[in-house]
Amino acid sequence: MPALFISDLHLDPARPAVTASFLDFLERRARRAAALYILGDLFEAWIGDDDDQALGKTVAAALRTLTDAGVAVSFLHGNRDFLLGQRFAAASGIRLLPESVVIELAGQPVLLLHGDTLCIDDIAYQTFRAKVRNPAWQGQILALPLTQRRALASQLRETSQQATRQKAADITDVNPDEVDRVMRAHGVQRLIHGHTHRPAIHQWLLDDQPATRVVLSDWDDDRANALCCDDAGWRLEPLLPTGT
């Protein structure tokens, strides 16, 4: 039974087609898997599990159907949905993973990350990340009323989008030396992450041993990809015969 990996769906009430693709994926494709790993940025924004918007509830219910059917679903936070917490996890039956985790696939250790921590050349982002991943900051934010959190989230997104447009393309990608360092530190030759929206399966030699880094695809109206890992190997699997 295969394990599936997805990330960067950026689910948003403004993009209903992507939500439809995802719900379809949970209902059909994911049912044939043993495990599903969501490596961050499932949601475009997440202001707390107490948010009352419909999208979060719909997704939690769909995940619950899948986990009730016996598929193990794990979630690792991205830079958009880092406030997703235990309440959502309990409602949906998913397991929350730490920001980096090593799992075993076909007898091999594999490191899972969202991927933003590999983009160390983007110093402004890393400074921001350190702030928002601080539990004290998160506690303060979650204590604010929902309306204030909503305003803050949209302000942060705007700032981030403006900043990304101005950044050189190479600093928003991973730093290759950091990739090697992190993989060595975790004792792995295999890494799966998302975040950069540059889907690919990279292969190279790390300390004279073959190494693999899979970058998961982001989703949009006519693109929905999952990494499928099974006995036949690893492949980025498009989920839809999309076209008109």
Next chain:
Amino acid sequence: MIKLHTSLGIIGIELDSARAPATAANFLQYAQDGFYDGTLFHRVIPNFMIQGGGLEPGMSQKPTRAPIRNEADNGLKNEVGTIAMARTSEPHSASSQFFINLQDNGFLDFRSPTAQGWGYCVFGRVVEGMDVVQAIARVQTTGRRGHQDVPVEDVVITKAEVVD
């Protein structure tokens, strides 16, 4: 029957006009109009499907007729060797692009009349040249112009011939 003459051989398709009348008629019309002549199998994914009938060499999209109603609720299943319509996430958005299933893709079948459950409409099956379909499935692919899984060497439908 419709014979798709491709750069790798001929694929014979039998349409199921009884169970997918609108979709079969739509495909037949595109074939009779010569629309498919010169289009590509532009998306090739082994163990999944081969897709074509909408893009020309260079990955430019041909202008199509209006989209058709999704008839995926006709009971036909996305089994190996069947032909079905590609579409966007909007259920009733298919126009010219179709795909041939390389394996049983039950997750593409109709489940409910909702955006998530409509599935992909099967409207016929390959009755000749399944070896050609398999040969197309084996070609080397790459990313091109924002599309993934595009054959490195164009797989062209040179002519869609309608035969009695």
